[in-house]
Amino acid sequence: MTTVLIVDDEPNVVEAYGLWLEDEYDDVRMATGGQEALDAIDGTVDVVLLDRRMPEVSGDEVLAGIHERDLDPRVAMVTAVDPDFDIVDMSFDAYLTKPVTKPDLVKTVDQLLSLEEYESGVRDQFALAEKRAVLETEMTEAELAESEEYQELLEELDRLDAETGDSASELSHDSFAAAVRDLVDE
Incomplete structure:
Protein backbone atom coordinates (compact mmCIF):
# COMPACT_ATOMS: atom_id res chain seq x y z
CA MET A 1 0.00 0.00 0.00
CA THR A 2 1.33 3.42 -0.97
CA THR A 3 0.73 6.35 1.37
CA VAL A 4 1.28 9.96 0.32
CA LEU A 5 1.03 12.88 2.75
CA ILE A 6 0.30 16.31 1.25
CA VAL A 7 1.29 19.27 3.44
CA ASP A 8 0.45 22.88 2.58
CA ASP A 9 -1.03 25.74 4.58
CA GLU A 10 -3.42 26.56 1.74
CA PRO A 11 -6.44 24.21 1.99
CA ASN A 12 -7.32 24.67 -1.70
CA VAL A 13 -3.82 23.52 -2.72
CA VAL A 14 -4.02 20.47 -0.43
CA GLU A 15 -7.44 19.62 -1.83
CA ALA A 16 -6.33 20.02 -5.46
CA TYR A 17 -3.26 17.84 -4.98
CA GLY A 18 -5.41 15.31 -3.14
CA LEU A 19 -7.87 15.12 -6.03
CA TRP A 20 -4.99 14.70 -8.47
CA LEU A 21 -3.43 11.86 -6.50
CA GLU A 22 -6.37 9.97 -5.00
CA ASP A 23 -6.85 7.77 -8.07
CA GLU A 24 -3.12 7.10 -8.36
CA TYR A 25 -2.20 5.96 -4.83
CA ASP A 26 -3.80 3.81 -2.13
CA ASP A 27 -3.82 6.28 0.75
CA VAL A 28 -3.61 10.06 0.27
CA ARG A 29 -3.48 11.99 3.51
CA MET A 30 -3.71 15.75 3.84
CA ALA A 31 -2.42 18.27 6.38
CA THR A 32 -3.01 22.02 6.26
CA GLY A 33 -0.10 23.03 8.43
CA GLY A 34 3.24 21.96 9.80
CA GLN A 35 2.02 20.80 13.20
CA GLU A 36 -0.83 18.85 11.61
CA ALA A 37 1.74 17.19 9.35
CA LEU A 38 3.93 16.21 12.30
CA ASP A 39 0.87 14.78 14.04
CA ALA A 40 -0.14 12.83 10.90
CA ILE A 41 3.18 11.40 9.81
CA ASP A 42 4.15 7.95 10.94
CA GLY A 43 6.14 4.99 9.67
CA THR A 44 3.48 4.12 7.09
CA VAL A 45 3.97 7.31 5.01
CA ASP A 46 5.99 6.62 1.86
CA VAL A 47 6.09 10.10 0.28
CA VAL A 48 5.61 13.58 1.72
CA LEU A 49 4.79 16.52 -0.54
CA LEU A 50 5.83 19.42 1.66
CA ASP A 51 5.33 23.16 1.32
CA ARG A 52 8.29 25.07 2.65
CA ARG A 53 6.76 28.38 3.72
CA MET A 54 4.00 27.86 6.27
CA PRO A 55 3.11 29.88 9.36
CA GLU A 56 3.85 28.56 12.86
CA VAL A 57 5.67 25.35 11.81
CA SER A 58 7.54 25.71 8.51
CA GLY A 59 8.25 22.97 6.02
CA ASP A 60 11.90 23.12 7.03
CA GLU A 61 10.85 22.40 10.64
CA VAL A 62 8.59 19.56 9.52
CA LEU A 63 11.49 18.08 7.57
CA ALA A 64 13.70 18.29 10.67
CA GLY A 65 10.94 16.72 12.78
CA ILE A 66 10.58 13.82 10.37
CA HIS A 67 14.28 13.01 10.65
CA GLU A 68 14.43 13.58 14.43
CA ARG A 69 11.80 10.84 14.73
CA ASP A 70 13.90 8.51 12.54
CA LEU A 71 11.19 8.32 9.89
CA ASP A 72 12.43 7.86 6.34
CA PRO A 73 9.77 8.77 3.80
CA ARG A 74 10.84 10.23 0.48
CA VAL A 75 10.20 13.99 0.61
CA ALA A 76 9.52 16.43 -2.19
CA MET A 77 9.47 20.09 -1.36
CA VAL A 78 6.58 21.58 -3.37
CA THR A 79 6.85 25.27 -2.77
CA ALA A 80 6.77 28.82 -4.09
CA VAL A 81 10.11 29.49 -2.36
CA ASP A 82 12.81 29.91 -4.98
CA PRO A 83 15.65 27.58 -4.10
CA ASP A 84 18.89 28.96 -2.73
CA PHE A 85 22.12 27.30 -1.66
CA ASP A 86 20.56 26.42 1.70
CA ILE A 87 18.86 23.47 0.01
CA VAL A 88 22.19 21.63 -0.19
CA ASP A 89 22.06 20.76 3.51
CA MET A 90 18.36 19.92 3.59
CA SER A 91 17.32 16.27 3.63
CA PHE A 92 14.72 16.10 0.87
CA ASP A 93 14.69 14.12 -2.36
CA ALA A 94 13.06 16.46 -4.89
CA TYR A 95 12.25 20.17 -5.20
CA LEU A 96 9.30 21.45 -7.22
CA THR A 97 8.58 25.15 -7.56
CA LYS A 98 4.91 26.13 -7.66
CA PRO A 99 2.83 26.20 -9.65
CA VAL A 100 3.00 22.48 -10.42
CA THR A 101 0.87 20.37 -12.72
CA LYS A 102 -0.76 17.03 -12.05
CA PRO A 103 1.65 15.21 -14.39
CA ASP A 104 4.64 16.76 -12.61
CA LEU A 105 3.28 15.80 -9.20
CA VAL A 106 2.46 12.21 -10.21
CA LYS A 107 5.82 11.81 -11.97
CA THR A 108 7.67 13.06 -8.89
CA VAL A 109 5.79 10.73 -6.54
CA ASP A 110 6.42 7.78 -8.88
CA GLN A 111 10.13 8.61 -9.09
CA LEU A 112 10.40 8.84 -5.32
CA LEU A 113 8.56 5.56 -4.85
CA SER A 114 10.89 3.85 -7.32
CA LEU A 115 13.85 4.91 -5.17
CA GLU A 116 12.60 2.76 -2.30
CA GLU A 117 13.93 -0.27 -4.17
CA TYR A 118 17.51 0.92 -3.84
CA GLU A 119 20.12 1.27 -1.16
CA SER A 120 20.65 4.59 0.53
CA GLY A 121 23.66 5.47 -1.65
CA VAL A 122 21.53 5.55 -4.80
CA ARG A 123 18.82 7.52 -3.00
CA ASP A 124 21.46 9.98 -1.80
CA GLN A 125 22.80 10.33 -5.34
CA PHE A 126 19.31 11.01 -6.64
CA TYR A 150 27.52 24.06 -4.33
CA GLN A 151 31.17 23.03 -4.49
CA GLU A 152 30.64 20.73 -1.49
CA LEU A 153 27.58 19.24 -3.20
CA LEU A 154 29.67 18.46 -6.31
CA GLU A 155 32.38 16.88 -4.15
CA GLU A 156 29.82 14.71 -2.36
CA LEU A 157 28.32 13.64 -5.69
CA ASP A 158 31.79 12.70 -6.94
CA ARG A 159 32.40 10.70 -3.75
CA LEU A 160 29.11 8.83 -4.12
CA ASP A 161 29.79 8.23 -7.82
CA ALA A 162 33.13 6.64 -6.95
CA GLU A 163 31.57 4.62 -4.14
CA THR A 164 28.70 3.22 -6.19
CA GLY A 165 30.39 3.16 -9.58
CA ASP A 166 27.57 5.22 -11.06
CA SER A 167 27.78 8.71 -12.37
CA ALA A 168 24.58 10.38 -11.26
CA SER A 169 26.32 13.73 -11.15
CA GLU A 170 26.60 13.68 -14.93
CA LEU A 171 22.91 13.04 -15.34
CA SER A 172 20.11 15.55 -15.21
CA HIS A 173 17.31 14.94 -12.74
CA ASP A 174 15.06 13.55 -15.48
CA SER A 175 17.66 11.26 -17.01
CA PHE A 176 18.77 9.99 -13.60
CA ALA A 177 15.16 9.34 -12.70
CA ALA A 178 14.68 7.55 -16.03
CA ALA A 179 17.72 5.38 -15.30
CA VAL A 180 16.25 4.47 -11.91
CA ARG A 181 12.90 3.64 -13.56
CA ASP A 182 14.69 1.46 -16.12
CA LEU A 183 16.36 -0.46 -13.30
CA VAL A 184 13.01 -0.95 -11.60
CA ASP A 185 11.46 -2.26 -14.82
CA GLU A 186 14.21 -4.87 -15.37
Missing part, protein backbone atom coordinates in the same frame (compact mmCIF):
# COMPACT_ATOMS: atom_id res chain seq x y z
CA ALA A 127 18.69 13.70 -4.00
CA LEU A 128 22.04 15.37 -4.66
CA ALA A 129 21.56 15.19 -8.44
CA GLU A 130 18.15 16.80 -7.94
CA LYS A 131 19.64 19.62 -5.85
CA ARG A 132 22.37 20.12 -8.43
CA ALA A 133 19.81 20.34 -11.25
CA VAL A 134 17.63 22.77 -9.30
CA LEU A 135 20.56 25.03 -8.45
CA GLU A 136 21.95 24.93 -11.99
CA THR A 137 18.53 25.96 -13.29
CA GLU A 138 18.02 28.78 -10.78
CA MET A 139 21.52 30.22 -10.30
CA THR A 140 23.98 31.89 -12.62
CA GLU A 141 27.32 30.27 -13.40
CA ALA A 142 29.04 32.98 -11.37
CA GLU A 143 26.82 32.30 -8.34
CA LEU A 144 27.52 28.58 -8.62
CA ALA A 145 31.26 29.15 -8.91
CA GLU A 146 31.27 31.35 -5.80
CA SER A 147 29.15 29.04 -3.66
CA GLU A 148 30.95 26.89 -1.14
CA GLU A 149 27.76 24.87 -0.61
Whole structure:
Protein backbone atom coordinates (compact mmCIF):
# COMPACT_ATOMS: atom_id res chain seq x y z
CA MET A 1 0.00 0.00 0.00
CA THR A 2 1.33 3.42 -0.97
CA THR A 3 0.73 6.35 1.37
CA VAL A 4 1.28 9.96 0.32
CA LEU A 5 1.03 12.88 2.75
CA ILE A 6 0.30 16.31 1.25
CA VAL A 7 1.29 19.27 3.44
CA ASP A 8 0.45 22.88 2.58
CA ASP A 9 -1.03 25.74 4.58
CA GLU A 10 -3.42 26.56 1.74
CA PRO A 11 -6.44 24.21 1.99
CA ASN A 12 -7.32 24.67 -1.70
CA VAL A 13 -3.82 23.52 -2.72
CA VAL A 14 -4.02 20.47 -0.43
CA GLU A 15 -7.44 19.62 -1.83
CA ALA A 16 -6.33 20.02 -5.46
CA TYR A 17 -3.26 17.84 -4.98
CA GLY A 18 -5.41 15.31 -3.14
CA LEU A 19 -7.87 15.12 -6.03
CA TRP A 20 -4.99 14.70 -8.47
CA LEU A 21 -3.43 11.86 -6.50
CA GLU A 22 -6.37 9.97 -5.00
CA ASP A 23 -6.85 7.77 -8.07
CA GLU A 24 -3.12 7.10 -8.36
CA TYR A 25 -2.20 5.96 -4.83
CA ASP A 26 -3.80 3.81 -2.13
CA ASP A 27 -3.82 6.28 0.75
CA VAL A 28 -3.61 10.06 0.27
CA ARG A 29 -3.48 11.99 3.51
CA MET A 30 -3.71 15.75 3.84
CA ALA A 31 -2.42 18.27 6.38
CA THR A 32 -3.01 22.02 6.26
CA GLY A 33 -0.10 23.03 8.43
CA GLY A 34 3.24 21.96 9.80
CA GLN A 35 2.02 20.80 13.20
CA GLU A 36 -0.83 18.85 11.61
CA ALA A 37 1.74 17.19 9.35
CA LEU A 38 3.93 16.21 12.30
CA ASP A 39 0.87 14.78 14.04
CA ALA A 40 -0.14 12.83 10.90
CA ILE A 41 3.18 11.40 9.81
CA ASP A 42 4.15 7.95 10.94
CA GLY A 43 6.14 4.99 9.67
CA THR A 44 3.48 4.12 7.09
CA VAL A 45 3.97 7.31 5.01
CA ASP A 46 5.99 6.62 1.86
CA VAL A 47 6.09 10.10 0.28
CA VAL A 48 5.61 13.58 1.72
CA LEU A 49 4.79 16.52 -0.54
CA LEU A 50 5.83 19.42 1.66
CA ASP A 51 5.33 23.16 1.32
CA ARG A 52 8.29 25.07 2.65
CA ARG A 53 6.76 28.38 3.72
CA MET A 54 4.00 27.86 6.27
CA PRO A 55 3.11 29.88 9.36
CA GLU A 56 3.85 28.56 12.86
CA VAL A 57 5.67 25.35 11.81
CA SER A 58 7.54 25.71 8.51
CA GLY A 59 8.25 22.97 6.02
CA ASP A 60 11.90 23.12 7.03
CA GLU A 61 10.85 22.40 10.64
CA VAL A 62 8.59 19.56 9.52
CA LEU A 63 11.49 18.08 7.57
CA ALA A 64 13.70 18.29 10.67
CA GLY A 65 10.94 16.72 12.78
CA ILE A 66 10.58 13.82 10.37
CA HIS A 67 14.28 13.01 10.65
CA GLU A 68 14.43 13.58 14.43
CA ARG A 69 11.80 10.84 14.73
CA ASP A 70 13.90 8.51 12.54
CA LEU A 71 11.19 8.32 9.89
CA ASP A 72 12.43 7.86 6.34
CA PRO A 73 9.77 8.77 3.80
CA ARG A 74 10.84 10.23 0.48
CA VAL A 75 10.20 13.99 0.61
CA ALA A 76 9.52 16.43 -2.19
CA MET A 77 9.47 20.09 -1.36
CA VAL A 78 6.58 21.58 -3.37
CA THR A 79 6.85 25.27 -2.77
CA ALA A 80 6.77 28.82 -4.09
CA VAL A 81 10.11 29.49 -2.36
CA ASP A 82 12.81 29.91 -4.98
CA PRO A 83 15.65 27.58 -4.10
CA ASP A 84 18.89 28.96 -2.73
CA PHE A 85 22.12 27.30 -1.66
CA ASP A 86 20.56 26.42 1.70
CA ILE A 87 18.86 23.47 0.01
CA VAL A 88 22.19 21.63 -0.19
CA ASP A 89 22.06 20.76 3.51
CA MET A 90 18.36 19.92 3.59
CA SER A 91 17.32 16.27 3.63
CA PHE A 92 14.72 16.10 0.87
CA ASP A 93 14.69 14.12 -2.36
CA ALA A 94 13.06 16.46 -4.89
CA TYR A 95 12.25 20.17 -5.20
CA LEU A 96 9.30 21.45 -7.22
CA THR A 97 8.58 25.15 -7.56
CA LYS A 98 4.91 26.13 -7.66
CA PRO A 99 2.83 26.20 -9.65
CA VAL A 100 3.00 22.48 -10.42
CA THR A 101 0.87 20.37 -12.72
CA LYS A 102 -0.76 17.03 -12.05
CA PRO A 103 1.65 15.21 -14.39
CA ASP A 104 4.64 16.76 -12.61
CA LEU A 105 3.28 15.80 -9.20
CA VAL A 106 2.46 12.21 -10.21
CA LYS A 107 5.82 11.81 -11.97
CA THR A 108 7.67 13.06 -8.89
CA VAL A 109 5.79 10.73 -6.54
CA ASP A 110 6.42 7.78 -8.88
CA GLN A 111 10.13 8.61 -9.09
CA LEU A 112 10.40 8.84 -5.32
CA LEU A 113 8.56 5.56 -4.85
CA SER A 114 10.89 3.85 -7.32
CA LEU A 115 13.85 4.91 -5.17
CA GLU A 116 12.60 2.76 -2.30
CA GLU A 117 13.93 -0.27 -4.17
CA TYR A 118 17.51 0.92 -3.84
CA GLU A 119 20.12 1.27 -1.16
CA SER A 120 20.65 4.59 0.53
CA GLY A 121 23.66 5.47 -1.65
CA VAL A 122 21.53 5.55 -4.80
CA ARG A 123 18.82 7.52 -3.00
CA ASP A 124 21.46 9.98 -1.80
CA GLN A 125 22.80 10.33 -5.34
CA PHE A 126 19.31 11.01 -6.64
CA ALA A 127 18.69 13.70 -4.00
CA LEU A 128 22.04 15.37 -4.66
CA ALA A 129 21.56 15.19 -8.44
CA GLU A 130 18.15 16.80 -7.94
CA LYS A 131 19.64 19.62 -5.85
CA ARG A 132 22.37 20.12 -8.43
CA ALA A 133 19.81 20.34 -11.25
CA VAL A 134 17.63 22.77 -9.30
CA LEU A 135 20.56 25.03 -8.45
CA GLU A 136 21.95 24.93 -11.99
CA THR A 137 18.53 25.96 -13.29
CA GLU A 138 18.02 28.78 -10.78
CA MET A 139 21.52 30.22 -10.30
CA THR A 140 23.98 31.89 -12.62
CA GLU A 141 27.32 30.27 -13.40
CA ALA A 142 29.04 32.98 -11.37
CA GLU A 143 26.82 32.30 -8.34
CA LEU A 144 27.52 28.58 -8.62
CA ALA A 145 31.26 29.15 -8.91
CA GLU A 146 31.27 31.35 -5.80
CA SER A 147 29.15 29.04 -3.66
CA GLU A 148 30.95 26.89 -1.14
CA GLU A 149 27.76 24.87 -0.61
CA TYR A 150 27.52 24.06 -4.33
CA GLN A 151 31.17 23.03 -4.49
CA GLU A 152 30.64 20.73 -1.49
CA LEU A 153 27.58 19.24 -3.20
CA LEU A 154 29.67 18.46 -6.31
CA GLU A 155 32.38 16.88 -4.15
CA GLU A 156 29.82 14.71 -2.36
CA LEU A 157 28.32 13.64 -5.69
CA ASP A 158 31.79 12.70 -6.94
CA ARG A 159 32.40 10.70 -3.75
CA LEU A 160 29.11 8.83 -4.12
CA ASP A 161 29.79 8.23 -7.82
CA ALA A 162 33.13 6.64 -6.95
CA GLU A 163 31.57 4.62 -4.14
CA THR A 164 28.70 3.22 -6.19
CA GLY A 165 30.39 3.16 -9.58
CA ASP A 166 27.57 5.22 -11.06
CA SER A 167 27.78 8.71 -12.37
CA ALA A 168 24.58 10.38 -11.26
CA SER A 169 26.32 13.73 -11.15
CA GLU A 170 26.60 13.68 -14.93
CA LEU A 171 22.91 13.04 -15.34
CA SER A 172 20.11 15.55 -15.21
CA HIS A 173 17.31 14.94 -12.74
CA ASP A 174 15.06 13.55 -15.48
CA SER A 175 17.66 11.26 -17.01
CA PHE A 176 18.77 9.99 -13.60
CA ALA A 177 15.16 9.34 -12.70
CA ALA A 178 14.68 7.55 -16.03
CA ALA A 179 17.72 5.38 -15.30
CA VAL A 180 16.25 4.47 -11.91
CA ARG A 181 12.90 3.64 -13.56
CA ASP A 182 14.69 1.46 -16.12
CA LEU A 183 16.36 -0.46 -13.30
CA VAL A 184 13.01 -0.95 -11.60
CA ASP A 185 11.46 -2.26 -14.82
CA GLU A 186 14.21 -4.87 -15.37
